Every structure is written in C-alpha cells, then in structure tokens.
Amino acid sequence: MSDLICKNLNMTFTNPQTGSKIEALKDINFSLKKGELLSVLGPSGCGKTTLLNMIAGFLNPTAGSMSLGGNLIEGPSVERGMVFQQGALFEWLTVSKNVDFGLRMKKTPKAEAKKLVDKWLNIVGLQGFGDTPTYQLSGGMQQRVALARCLVNDPDVILMDEPLGALDALTREKMQSLILELWKETGKTILIITHSVEEALLLGERLFVMAPRPGRIHKEYKLPFAEEGLTKPLREIKHDTRFGDVREEILSMIWDMEEEIMGGA
Amino acid sequence: MLSWVSEERAFIAAVVIILLLLCFTISIFIGVKQTAFREKDEVFGDPERTLGGWYWTITGVSSVLLLWFYFSWGIGRAFFPEAGNEMCQIAKLETAIAPITATLPINTRYFKSTTLTRRNSEQLEILLSSMPTSIFTKIEQSELIEIIENSKAIIGVFSNQKNQSKESVAFLKKISSDIRKLSAELRLGFDGYLPTKEALAQPNWGTTYIEIPLLPITSKGVLFDSISNQASIITKTFLKTRNNSDAGDTLIESTKKKISLLKATNKSSVFDEDILIRRKAYVKAVERIFKRLDDGTIFPPKAFDGLNYAVTDLFTAIDETKGGLKLIDTLFVPGAGVIKSRTQCTEQGSGRWLPKPTDVIASFLKLANPNIEAGGGYKGSTLFWWKWLPIADLIGFIIPDKIIDLLPGEYGRHSDTGNFQSNYKDNLLALAQGDIYLGSIPMLDGHIWDSVFRVLVALILGIGLGVPLGIYMGVSRFFKSFFDPIIELYRPVPPLAWAPLILTIFGINDDGKIFLLFMVAFAIMVISARTGASGTQLSKIRASHSLGASNRQILRYVILPNALPEILTGIRISIGVCWGTLVAAEMLAGTTGIGFIENVARVVSNYELIWVTILIMGLLGLAFDIMMRRIINKTIPWRGKG
Ligand SMILES: Nc1ncnc2c1ncn2[C@@H]1O[C@H](COP(=O)(O)OP(=O)(O)OP(=O)(O)O)[C@@H](O)[C@H]1O
Numbered sequence: 013m014s015d016l017i018c019k020n021l022n023m024t025f026t027n028p029q030t031g032s033k034i035e036a037l038k039d040i041n042f043s044l045k046k047g048e049l050l051s052v053l054g055p056s057g058c059g060k061t062t063l064l065n066m067i068a069g070f071l072n073p074t075a076g077s078m079s080l081g082g083n084l085i086e087g088p089s090v091e092r093g094m095v096f097q098q099g100a101l102f103e104w105l106t107v108s109k110n111v112d113f114g115l116r117m118k119k120t121p122k123a124e125a126k127k128l129v130d131k132w133l134n135i136v137g138l139q140g141f142g143d144t145p146t147y148q149l150s151g152g153m154q155q156r157v158a159l160a161r162c163l164v165n166d167p168d169v170i171l172m173d174e175p176l177g178a179l180d181a182l183t184r185e186k187m188q189s190l191i192l193e194l195w196k197e198t199g200k201t202i203l204i205i206t207h208s209v210e211e212a213l214l215l216g217e218r219l220f221v222m223a224p225r226p227g228r229i230h231k232e233y234k235l236p237f238a239e240e241g242l243t244k245p246l247r248e249i250k251h252d253t254r255f256g257d258v259r260e261e262i263l264s265m266i267w268d269m270e271e272e273i274m275g276g277a
Numbered sequence: 278m279l280s281w282v283s284e285e286r287a288f289i290a291a292v293v294i295i296l297l298l299l300c301f302t303i304s305i306f307i308g309v310k311q312t313a314f315r316e317k318d319e320v321f322g323d324p325e326r327t328l329g330g331w332y333w334t335i336t337g338v339s340s341v342l343l344l345w346f347y348f349s350w351g352i353g354r355a356f357f358p359e360a361g362n363e364m365c366q367i368a369k370l371e372t373a374i375a376p377i378t379a380t381l382p383i384n385t386r387y388f389k390s391t392t393l394t395r396r397n398s399e400q401l402e403i404l405l406s407s408m409p410t411s412i413f414t415k416i417e418q419s420e421l422i423e424i425i426e427n428s429k430a431i432i433g434v435f436s437n438q439k440n441q442s443k444e445s446v447a448f449l450k451k452i453s454s455d456i457r458k459l460s461a462e463l464r465l466g467f468d469g470y471l472p473t474k475e476a477l478a479q480p481n482w483g484t485t486y487i488e489i490p491l492l493p494i495t496s497k498g499v500l501f502d503s504i505s506n507q508a509s510i511i512t513k514t515f516l517k518t519r520n521n522s523d524a525g526d527t528l529i530e531s532t533k534k535k536i537s538l539l540k541a542t543n544k545s546s547v548f549d550e551d552i553l554i555r556r557k558a559y560v561k562a563v564e565r566i567f568k569r570l571d572d573g574t575i576f577p578p579k580a581f582d583g584l585n586y587a588v589t590d591l592f593t594a595i596d597e598t599k600g601g602l603k604l605i606d607t608l609f610v611p612g613a614g615v616i617k618s619r620t621q622c623t624e625q626g627s628g629r630w631l632p633k634p635t636d637v638i639a640s641f642l643k644l645a646n647p648n649i650e651a652g653g654g655y656k657g658s659t660l661f662w663w664k665w666l667p668i669a670d671l672i673g674f675i676i677p678d679k680i681i682d683l684l685p686g687e688y689g690r691h692s693d694t695g696n697f698q699s700n701y702k703d704n705l706l707a708l709a710q711g712d713i714y715l716g717s718i719p720m721l722d723g724h725i726w727d728s729v730f731r732v733l734v735a736l737i738l739g740i741g742l743g744v745p746l747g748i749y750m751g752v753s754r755f756f757k758s759f760f761d762p763i764i765e766l767y768r769p770v771p772p773l774a775w776a777p778l779i780l781t782i783f784g785i786n787d788d789g790k791i792f793l794l795f796m797v798a799f800a801i802m803v804i805s806a807r808t809g810a811s812g813t814q815l816s817k818i819r820a821s822h823s824l825g826a827s828n829r830q831i832l833r834y835v836i837l838p839n840a841l842p843e844i845l846t847g848i849r850i851s852i853g854v855c856w857g858t859l860v861a862a863e864m865l866a867g868t869t870g871i872g873f874i875e876n877v878a879r880v881v882s883n884y885e886l887i888w889v890t891i892l893i894m895g896l897l898g899l900a901f902d903i904m905m906r907r908i909i910n911k912t913i914p915w916r917g918k919g
C-alpha cells in the first residue's frame with residue numbers, strides 16, 4: 013500500500029558564480045512497491061546521490077513530485093531512514109545511545125526504548141557493545157550501528173548511499189548477507205546505491221542503471237539473485253553463469269557510458 | 278617553629294642545596310645510562326623518544342634551582358653565613374680610604390693631579406683659540422689672554438717640586454707612615470680580637486630588613502672594623518691637605534683681580550643685549566677653569582710617591598689578611614660584592630634583584646599567614662583564606678535598588694505624630710540595599726581569591742552568553758552577519774587598550790575588571806563556539822533530520838556536542854588570556870589582587886615580593902591549564918577520532 017512513487021522528477025543545479033546549469037536529473041519516473049529491494053548503479057556523477065537526497069527530503073526537485081503511501085514528500089521524515097557511506101554516527105555517544113537517538117527525540121519511554129535498542133543490537137550482531145564509544149568500533153561495526161539506528165525508528169523506506177563502499181571485501185560480503193536478511197525479516201522497502209556491479213546484482217530485486225548528462229534511468233533489470241541469496245551462500249551465486257552474463261552486460265554498458273563522457277569532454 | 282625556620286634559613290638552604298646537588302648528579306647518571314641503553318632500539322626522530330624521561334626533568338629543575346641559589350648568593354650565604362659580615366667590614370675599610378685611593382693610580386690609570394693638569398691645560402688652550410674677538414676691545418682681549426696665561430702659570434707653579442709647601446710635604450709623609458702602620462697592624466693577624474656581645478646579638482644575614490649585620494661578628498671582622506675606624510681619621514686629615522705656596526698665592530690673587538675688573542666693565546658699559554650675554558658667557562668659562570685651580574689640589578708629579586706605595590701595600594695587606602674569604606668572594610658571590618653605603622652594607626650584583634630562594638619562601642609564608650594582626654597578608658587582606666559573608670551583602674549586590682523604585686505604591690512617610698512606619702516598599706528597599714541581617718555563609722577571601730573570583734565571574738558570563746551566540750552564529754545567517762562585524766571590530770584590540778576606558782566607566786572595583794575580562798572571554802567563546810558549530814558535518818545533520826529530530830533538538834543534541842571540543846579549547850584559551858589581562862588590569866588600578874600586590878611591591882622596590890607574586894601567578898596559571906587539559910581529556914575522548 014505504501015508505495016514510493018516518483019513522477020517526472022527533474023533536478024537542475026545552477027552554479028551561483030557562473031550561472032551555468034547542470035541537469036543532474038531529467039524526467040525520472042518509477043514506482044517502488046512496499047517491500048521491494050532496488051539497487052541503483054551508474055557512472056560517477058549521474059545523479060544517484062541527488063536522487064536519494066530528494067527522496068530523503070534533503071533536496072527539493074525543480075520539477076515533478078514524489079509520494080510515499082499517497083503522501084507528498086516535502087522534507088526529511090522518520091518514514092524514510094537514511095544510511096550514509098560513512099556512518100555519520102554521533103561520536104560523543106555510545107553505541108546504544110546512537111541507536112537510541114531517534115527514540116529519544118520522540119520521547120519514547122525509557123524501558124520500551126531500551127528493549128527496542130537491545131533487540132536491534134542483537135539483530136545486527138552487536139550484542140554486548142552497547143556501552144562502547146562508537147569511535148572505538150571498526151568500519152563494519154559502525155555501519156551495523158548506522159543500520160540499527162535507522163531501523164529502530166521503524167521507517168517505511170530505507171535509503172542507503174554506498175553503505176558498504178568503505179569496507180574491505182570480506183566485511184562487505186558479511187554486510188551484504190546482513191542486508192538481505194534484514195530485508196527478508198522486516199519486509200521494508202530498500203533503495204540502495206552502489207558502485208559495485210556485483211553488489212548491485214546481489215542486493216537488487218530490481219536494478220536501475222543510470223546514465224549521465226542529463227541523469228536518467230538508462231535501463232531496468234529484474235533479477236532473481238537477491239531472493240536466492242536468502243537461502244544460498246553469496247559466493248555460490250556469484251559463480252552462477254547467469255550472474256556472470258548479466259554482470260558482463262552491465263559492465264560493458266557502463267564502460268561505454270564512461271567512454272562517451274571522456275570522448276565528449 | 279616558623280621563627281626557627283626563618284632564622285635558620287641559611288642552614289636549611291645548605292641542606293636543600295646538598296640534596297639538589299645529589300638529585301642533579303644522580304639524575305644525570307641515570308639519564309646517561311638510560312640513553313645508552315635505548316640507543317640500540319630507537320630510530321632518530323621517533324616521537325616515542327620524547328616520551329618519559331623523568332630523570333632529565335629532575336636534572337633540569339635541579340639545575341635551574343642551583344643556578345637560582347648561586348646567582349642569588351644563596352649558596353654563599355648557606356655555607357658561609359659569616360662571609361657577608363666580614364665582607365662588610367672590608368667594605369668599611371675600603372670606603373674609609375676611598376678619598377685617598379681616588380687621588381692615586383690604583384683603581385684608575387693616572388694620578389689625579391696628572392688628570393687635572395691635563396684636562397685644565399687642554400681646556401685653557403681651547404678657550405684661547407676660540408676667543409670671540411669681535412665682542413671684546415683690544416685691551417680686554419689682552420687682559421683675557423693674560424688671565425689664561427696666568428692660569429697656565431698656576432698649573433706650572435703647583436706642579437713644581439720646589440714650590441711645594443713644607444707643611445704639605447710633612448703632612449703627606451705623616452699620612453703615609455700612618456697608613457703603613459695600618460698595614461703592619463693588619464699583618465699581625467686577628468688573634469685576640471673579639472666581637473662584642475652587642476654584635477653577636479644581631480640578627481643573621483638576611484633575616485630582617487637589614488640585609489647584612491653591620492657590627493663585626495668574627496675576629497677577622499673586628500680587626501678590619503678597627504682598622505677602618507683609624508683609616509677614616511687619616512682620611513679626614515688627608516682631605517684637609519692643600520698644596521699652598523707663596524708663588525702660587527700671589528699669582529692667584531692678581532688673576533682674581535683681573536677677572537673681577539673684567540666683570541665690572543661688563544656691568545657698566547652699554548652693550549647690545551645679545552653681545553652682553555656672549556661676553557658674560559666667555560668670561561664665566563675662563564673663570565670656571567681658574568676656580569678649579571685656586572684650591573691647591575694639584576701636586577707635583579712625585580709628591581704622592583710615598584703615599585702611593587703605602588696605600589698599594591695596604592691593599593696587599595688586606596688581600597693577605599682576607600685569606601679564604603677571597604676564594605668565597607670570587608666563587609660564590611657573583612657580582613661586585615658587598616658595598617658599604619652611609620648606614621648599611623648591601624649586596625651588589627645579581628643578589629640585589631634576585632632574592633634567595635629561602636627568602637622568597639619566607640616572604641611567601643609571611644604573605645600567606647592569614648593572621649593579619651600578626652603581620653600576615655598584605656595591605657589589610659589575606660593571601661588566600663575564608664571569612665563569614667553576610668547573605669544580605671550578597672542579595673544587596675545582586676538586586677539593583679532601582680528595581681524597587683519601579684514597584685507600584687510609594688515609599689512611606691512620617692506620620693503626624695512624627696513616627697515612621699515602614700511599608701512593604703521600604704522593607705524591600707532595605708533588603709535590596711543589604712540592610713537586613715539574614716545570617717552569614719562562609720566564603721573564600723584574600724588577594725588570590727579576589728583575582729580568581731574576577732576571572733571566574735567573567736568566564737561564567739563569557740561562556741553563558743558567548744557559547745549560545747556563537748552556536749547561533751554558526752547556524753544562522755542573521756546571527757552571523759549581524760554580530761560578526763561588532764565582535765570582529767572590538768576583538769583585535771588588545772584588552773589592555775580597553776582598560777583605561779572601561780575602568781573609567783565601571784570604576785576601579787570588581788565591576789570594571791570583570792567587564793574587561795568578560796569582553797575578552799566573550800569574544801573567544803563566540804568565535805570558538807561558532808567554529809565548532811559551523812564545522813558540523815552535513816551528513817550528521819541530515820541523519821538527525823531523518824531520525825526525526827526537531828531543529829531545537831538538533832541544536833541541543835548534535836550541534837552543541839559537536840562544538841564541544843572547540844568550546845573547551847576556547848575556555849582554555851580564555852582562562853589564559855583573562856588571567857594575563859587581569860593581572861595587568863590590577864596593576865593599573867585596584868586595592869586587592871595578585872597584580873595589586875606586585876604593583877605595590879614594584880613601587881617600594883621589594884624584589885622578594887615581586888618574585889613571590891610572579892611565582893604565584895605562574896603556578897596558578899599552570900594549575901588552571903592542567904585542570905583544563907584534564908577536563909578536556911575526560912569530557913571529549915572522541916576528539917580527532919570522529
Ligand atoms: N549541490 C550541488 N550543486 C551543484 N551541482 C551539484 C550539487 N550536487 C550535485 N551536483 C552535480 O550533480 C551531478 C550529480 O551528482 P551526484 O552527487 O548525484 O552524482 P553521483 O551519481 O552520486 O556520483 P558518485 O557516484 O560519484 O557519488 C554532478 O554533476 C554534480 O556535479
């Protein structure tokens with residue numbers, strides 16, 4: 013019921029000094045049903061972050077509209093949780109205080125809040141780390157805290173901008189499984205931006221490949237790998253020949269786009 | 278106990294110095310060993326190399342203290358407590374014969390007669406060659422030339438052996454033999470000379486305001502003292518000795534007449550004002566040199582040979598009799614040594630302005646004594662103590678009287694019967710003026726507290742107003758642009774440049790100083806809070822928006838803690854700058870505070886007190902800074918790790 017719908021989204025940035033205009037996004041149209049997992053891929057500068065920021069409510073589109081569950085999106089809200097590339101954790105708070113942040117802002121009763129925090133720390137695998145200061149955590153653990161902090165607020169949509177970009181390969185794979193697990197268990201709508209084609213294939217029921225200048229959705233895929241990832245080990249999926257074929261196709265598509273940018277520049 | 282410590286400070290210093298020497302040598306020994314031990318496994322430039330090394334700290338501190346003891350003559354006084362007194366007796370002797378020494382080539386290169394002859398002859402030549410011929414008649418000119426030639430002739434007469442009076446020859450002979458007797462007496466040694474009871478009862482070196490006891494307390498000192506008494510009698514005779522001769526007297530008389538004649542013509546003749554002034558000036562110059570010659574202080578070249586020999590020998594005798602004192606003087610008493618002025622012996626050299634560590638401590642203990650009647654404290658206030666503060670005073674200080682005036686109703690009037698019944702407004706006024714006794718609370722008191730209190734109040738006001746404004750300036754275009762020019766215009770002015778104005782407006786009491794310090798703290802706090810607030814990462818702010826925080830919650834729970842490191846650093850800087858400004862402001866005006874003490878000490882040249890206040894200021898400043906560093910490390914362990 014609570015679908016995310018984007019209609020004719022346009023975003024044009026104007027450089028205040030030179031007055032030159034950049035069409036970051038042009039005529040974006042899509043809708044995302046509740047519980048869908050969407051990954052977005054595209055060459056650098058094609059407007060992925062801009063799109064995400066608009067859905068989160070940090071930016072207003074120059075034209076077009078977005079709605080979630082029938083309500084127009086006009087600013088940031090608890091319904092749309094956000095996970096940043098680098099945690100954006102509050103380093104002056106402990107792990108549980110970070111997770112607790114949204115609940116405290118809502119003035120949730122203490123006992124109830126504590127139960128929720130503990131539950132989510134368990135789910136993301138951080139039981140026992142509640143009193144650790146966040147600056148003492150590793151990068152992977154910090155992203156787990158960021159996930160828990162977002163999920164404890166029970167948002168309808170979770171937006172992630174390269175959430176695993178700063179992690180090493182092994183931690184990354186573990187986090188990918190975690191995201192799939194969370195997706196299945198919570199049934200949340202998840203929109204995830206990534207630079208890695210493999211990750212986009214693994215973490216997307218649907219996958220948008222975006223193209224730059226102006227930023228638009230170039231091609232859409234429907235993929236079975238996320239569903240499979242819930243039951244099979246991720247490494248096995250990666251060795252699947254179908255997986256390899258799609259990967260090669262998308263890679264050469266993005267390669268061509270990059271060529272075009274370089275040639276045009 | 279305290280008075281024992283005070284009187285025995287030389288002994289205590291000796292113990293401390295020995296301990297310091299031990300610390301110094303042992304720590305160097307450990308340091309060298311440790312360095313050799315670590316040499317193998319450390320790379321040059323490794324920052325770890327600078328960690329630890331307490332032994333070098335001890336070496337540094339003890340060498341500074343030893344240097345202090347040395348240059349303040351502390352070592353000399355500690356180990357040779359009688360040396361100062363003995364040097365004082367020798368200084369007495371040297372002062373007693375100083376007028377004789379001054380005529381001889383002992384501390385100078387020439388006999389005084391030679392110097393006088395040379396200088397006067399040269400000046401006479403100059404006068405002769407620069408005579409202004411246009412303003413004197415031919416006759417006057419020849420008169421002037423004759424006066425100058427006469428003056429030269431007088432020098433010649435005095436310098437001639439044949440003209441020296443028999444009387445003066447005999448006098449000089451007698452003086453020389455008397456001085457030789459003194460030398461002989463010195464060489465006999467000081468056995469049998471005993472100090473008087475009165476002398477032994479004198480306070481020790483440096484324990485009272487009289488620096489060095491004046492009466493001799495050792496046999497050697499008694500000897501020098503008695504010789505110096507005889508020497509001053511000899512000197513008196515010497516000062517009366519004149520080189521008079523008949524030839525000289527006639528020349529002097531005739532020249533005197535010529536000069537007065539010339540002066541008389543200056544009076545009678547009618548001259549131009551300008552020319553008159555020039556004539557008078559020239560005649561006066563000639564007369565001045567003549568007057569230097571007519572008192573018989575120039576002697577023939579060989580006249581002082583005997584005296585010179587006798588005095589030189591006396592100094593040799595002094596040196597011989599000094600014995601070990603000479604070594605002490607050169608090794609442990611840097612500077613000119615002890616000097617005898619008219620009524621007392623004083624230390625000349627670094628010991629004069631660099632008080633001995635023990636004296637500084639004694640001075641501090643006296644200052645720190647909370648019992649003012651017993652001479653403690655300074656200028657009617659303790660250094661750091663407590664007192665009962667009436668609560669009414671506090672209320673009277675906080676509530677302005679004017680507020681009561683604004684209340685509805687009128688103040689009471691006297692009734693027909695002449696009674697006065699106070700109404701509620703009168704009662705409130707009494708409260709606001711601090712006239713109602715409400716009990717007392719214990720409160721800190723004293724010069725240090727006064728200084729600290731001023732800084733504290735100014736800091737609290739500066740933080741309380743500066744941090745919120747700074748944070749708003751960090752997030753709001755209006756606040757930033759509106760307040761930026763105001764603060765940036767007054768901030769670069771050195772705080773002390775504001776002092777004269779602010780002390781005039783607010784008065785020299787606490788208000789003015791607190792306001793001055795408040796200005797300092799406020800600007801620093803605004804700028805640091807603003808830097809901290811505007812440095813908040815955008816992603817953190819966006820995250821908190823997505824987590825449902827309101828704007829106020831974001832200010833309180835995200836921007837404020839994010840700015841905390843900068844705010845605490847700002848507080849640390851504020852404390853330092855406020856402390857420095859306060860002390861200077863207290864030196865400008867005021868009646869209490871550390872800076873006030875130093876200012877008074879400066880006026881009365883009390884170097885010990887000046888050093889005490891400097892040390893108190895430095896130590897308090899250091900204590901504040903260490904405290905702030907602790908607080909910073911405790912409250913923001915995440916600093917630099919976010
Ligand atoms: N605040 C802004 N002002 C002006 N131009 C902007 C602004 N934000 C983004 N842009 C421009 O819009 C375009 C899209 O930027 P965006 O950050 O969305 O790219 P992206 O796809 O997220 O790139 P990357 O993969 O490198 O993160 C870029 O050309 C960028 O220069």
Ligand SMILES: [Mg+2]
Nearest residue numbers: 060061062173
């Ligand atoms: Mg991006």
